[in-house]
Amino acid sequence: xxxxxxxxxxxxxxxxxxxxxxxxxxxxxxxxxxxxxxxxxxxxxxxxxxxxxxxxxxxxxxxxxxxxxxxxxxxxxxxxxxxxxxxxxxxxxxxxxxxxxxxxxxxxxxxxxxxxxxxxxxxxxxxxxxxxxxxxxxxxxxxxxxxxxxxxxxxxxxxxxxxxxxxxxxxxxxxxxxxxxxxxxxxxxxxxxxxxxxxxxxxxxxxxxxxxxxxxxxxxxxxxxxxxxxxxxxx
Ligand SMILES: N[C@@H](CCC(=O)N[C@@H](CS)C(=O)NCC(=O)O)C(=O)O
Numbered sequence: 427x428x429x430x431x432x433x434x435x436x437x438x439x440x441x442x443x444x445x446x447x448x449x450x451x452x453x454x455x456x457x458x459x460x461x462x463x464x465x466x467x468x469x470x471x472x473x474x475x476x477x478x479x480x481x482x483x484x485x486x487x488x489x490x491x492x493x494x495x496x497x498x499x500x501x502x503x504x505x506x507x508x509x510x511x512x513x514x515x516x517x518x519x520x521x522x523x524x525x526x527x528x529x530x531x532x533x534x535x536x537x538x539x540x541x542x543x544x545x546x547x548x549x550x551x552x553x554x555x556x557x558x559x560x561x562x563x564x565x566x567x568x569x570x571x572x573x574x575x576x577x578x579x580x581x582x583x584x585x586x587x588x589x590x591x592x593x594x595x596x597x598x599x600x601x602x603x604x605x606x607x608x609x610x611x612x613x614x615x616x617x618x619x620x621x622x623x624x625x626x627x628x629x630x631x632x633x634x635x636x637x638x639x640x641x642x643x644x645x646x647x648x649x650x651x652x653x654x655x656x657x658x659x660x661x
Pocket of ligand 1 (some may be wrong): 478
């Protein structure tokens with residue numbers, strides 16, 4: 427049996443089966459990237475639901491695994507050289523899981539780097555911009571009632587980024603063509619989430635992005651991806 431005692435997070439959220447991947451997450455657009463990848467890969471894992479706030483993501487035990495205090499994070503008891511490894515940042519976790527299994531990332535070097543370009547495009551652009559849009563559009567709308575500029579700035583940049591995706595997906599099934607990859611897994615939960623969580627599809631003009639909408643439907647129609655969207659479930 428694997429010994430995870432070097433990871434203080436396992437004291438607060440004990441592993442029932444320390445021999446399988448431990449996922450610390452919530453079903454948010456960043457969190458579900460990892461549960462979707464784990465489901466698509468068919469890897470055994472144990473999901474721990476970590477709430478926002480001082481008893482969850484900001485607790486010393488969680489911070490010991492991710493100094494940034496944000497889900498998702500994982501421990502893989504069978505990491506490089508067979509030793510346990512802890513990881514945070516959804517993009518890094520997806521690359522790790524893809525490389526560990528040789529799946530969800532094209533085998534040829536050029537395809538692999540092209541996929542990573544789109545993963546970075548999401549990590550640095552789509553996620554942060556749509557997140558800020560949602561903040562001003564939904565959660566802090568009362569704080570900017572007299573100043574539309576913050577919402578408009580992030581709305582317009584979000585629309586521009588989605589138009590980049592629209593062009594990419596016009597004649598492709600998935601971001602990388604015929605292969606479903608970590609580029610799709612990192613991106614679709616955010617574009618879908620701006621509608622589901624923020625009610626932003628009209629403000630972001632989703633009607634004008636038919637290829638993106640059809641791609642989201644294809645992603646959600648994959649049973650493993652649909653399942654990952656709900657994990658970790660509430661208690
Ligand atoms: N760049 C990080 C972002 C993670 C992130 O922002 N997670 C949010 C949930 S979607 C979170 O944990 N927020 C908690 C907080 O802000 O206190 C990643 O992709 O893993």
